[in-house]
Amino acid sequence: MAFTNNMVSTVPVLFFFFTLLLVSANSSSLSHDIKVQEQDKDPFVGFNIGTDVSNLLSPTELVKFLQTQKVNHVRLYDADPELLKALAKTKIRVIISVPNNQLLAIGSSNSTAASWIGRNVVAYYPETLITAISVGDEVLTTVPSSAPLLLPAIESLYNALVASNLHTQIKVSTPHAASIMLDTFPPSQAYFNQTWHSIMVPLLQFLSKTGSPLMMNLYPYYVYMQNKGVVPLDNCLFEPLTPSKEMVDPNTLLHYTNVLDAMVDAAYVSMKNLNVSDVVVLVTESGWPSKGDSKEPYATIDNADTYNSNLIKHVFDRTGTPLHPEMTSSVYIYELFNEDLRAPPVSEASWGLFYGNSTPVYLLHVSGSGTFLANDTTNQTYCIAMDGVDAKTLQAALDWACGPGRSNCSEIQPGESCYQPNNVKGHASFAFNSYYQKEGRASGSCDFKGVAMITTTDPSKLFFSSSSFSFFFVLRFTI
Numbered sequence: 001m002a003f004t005n006n007m008v009s010t011v012p013v014l015f016f017f018f019t020l021l022l023v024s025a026n027s028s029s030l031s032h033d034i035k036v037q038e039q040d041k042d043p044f045v046g047f048n049i050g051t052d053v054s055n056l057l058s059p060t061e062l063v064k065f066l067q068t069q070k071v072n073h074v075r076l077y078d079a080d081p082e083l084l085k086a087l088a089k090t091k092i093r094v095i096i097s098v099p100n101n102q103l104l105a106i107g108s109s110n111s112t113a114a115s116w117i118g119r120n121v122v123a124y125y126p127e128t129l130i131t132a133i134s135v136g137d138e139v140l141t142t143v144p145s146s147a148p149l150l151l152p153a154i155e156s157l158y159n160a161l162v163a164s165n166l167h168t169q170i171k172v173s174t175p176h177a178a179s180i181m182l183d184t185f186p187p188s189q190a191y192f193n194q195t196w197h198s199i200m201v202p203l204l205q206f207l208s209k210t211g212s213p214l215m216m217n218l219y220p221y222y223v224y225m226q227n228k229g230v231v232p233l234d235n236c237l238f239e240p241l242t243p244s245k246e247m248v249d250p251n252t253l254l255h256y257t258n259v260l261d262a263m264v265d266a267a268y269v270s271m272k273n274l275n276v277s278d279v280v281v282l283v284t285e286s287g288w289p290s291k292g293d294s295k296e297p298y299a300t301i302d303n304a305d306t307y308n309s310n311l312i313k314h315v316f317d318r319t320g321t322p323l324h325p326e327m328t329s330s331v332y333i334y335e336l337f338n339e340d341l342r343a344p345p346v347s348e349a350s351w352g353l354f355y356g357n358s359t360p361v362y363l364l365h366v367s368g369s370g371t372f373l374a375n376d377t378t379n380q381t382y383c384i385a386m387d388g389v390d391a392k393t394l395q396a397a398l399d400w401a402c403g404p405g406r407s408n409c410s411e412i413q414p415g416e417s418c419y420q421p422n423n424v425k426g427h428a429s430f431a432f433n434s435y436y437q438k439e440g441r442a443s444g445s446c447d448f449k450g451v452a453m454i455t456t457t458d459p460s461k462l463f464f465s466s467s468s469f470s471f472f473f474v475l476r477f478t479i
Helices: 005-041 059-068 081-086 100-108 110-122 144-163 194-210 220-226 259-272 301-317 391-402 424-438
Strands: 045-049 073-076 093-098 129-135 171-173 175-177 214-217 281-286 331-333 382-385 452-455
Touching: 045 301, 059 081, 073 331, 093 100, 093 110, 100 110, 100 144, 110 144, 129 144, 144 171, 144 194, 171 194, 214 259, 220 259, 259 281, 301 331, 382 424, 391 424
Parallel strands: 045 073, 045 331, 073 093, 093 129, 129 171, 175 214, 214 281, 281 331
Antiparallel strands: 382 452
């Protein structure tokens, strides 16, 4: 095609509009990034997603499940490409991880770090909202031989983010075990193990310079197991305390009503002892196991439910800690799913709120915390008779449900569809659930003097099906 004078006159106009489009696109992208950062300033509760699960949901199903449960923050222990693809164009914010076995390669080579960022970050961002990279996991205490490579790996990844102009949107840090701190109570006396000063000092300086958090894995469960008889269980579970049971720091006279706040403040004091006071603590792991072996009698469903329910409410209350009431640490609960493929002890496979197929292990009590993981974690709950209740007590509760309670008990009469199996537990479960549903699943409507419990399994399938059916979770409803 011949080049004409009209084309010459058109070039500046086209250039102007092209420039305007670029500015508009960059402005839109910048406003999006600012919006994301502003949202993340509010304290939140996220979940760790481990994958040692025999029947884990597919990436697409998993993302749909997260959206249903109103989970907006997750932490992955790798950078699974299929899951990162599935998370695209959702509002779910993601921490991706560099596994410990990749530290050597990334910490030894800037080009390897750049390649990792290109493959696992640039390829997905901003469609997938990657907010941070956790480099390794508890490296100083689990693989100390890799400790010298930790900061070089972090810096190389950060430099690669700078090269891609993503360093203001995506933070880089590394999660630490609580054991890197010594003398954690009272918090005012805490300090980082001096063995790691040569690494912690420059690491904290890096975190301060880049506005990245100090990632800490904090478990009051282990504090209790290691200090039974010294630390009361209620303090670990965020249970309400009388003033006499509150822990008091004798140096600051600050009162601590729960162990997690004390651990967070110990981290702040430890940082201050190394002249760093502008780095926030992000709790990358915390939780309580719902099952344990004979040596772990406090790993129970009730304790796990209490801890995680109270933890969620504590974060959303935004009360901060005694030392820093103005700052509430965000927390990633360990973990979303029970990892049934984990090696013993039993508790290792029992930290999840859900089984891998999304069935709840127990129902959280988080009413008042907005729509986040509503107390009814599925679309439907039911009321059934508890195991181990004697027949006479169950019969009395059944009589009340079918009498004054006005449950619809016609279907459990002789010859009707739900008469079989003809036993008091099956009939009581039918009557209890009839009352519970009639009352709109209201608080207290599944109690029957302590012999009933909430389940997510339809009792018609549980008791009145010819095939055997095992349900995954049962929780006694408390008021």
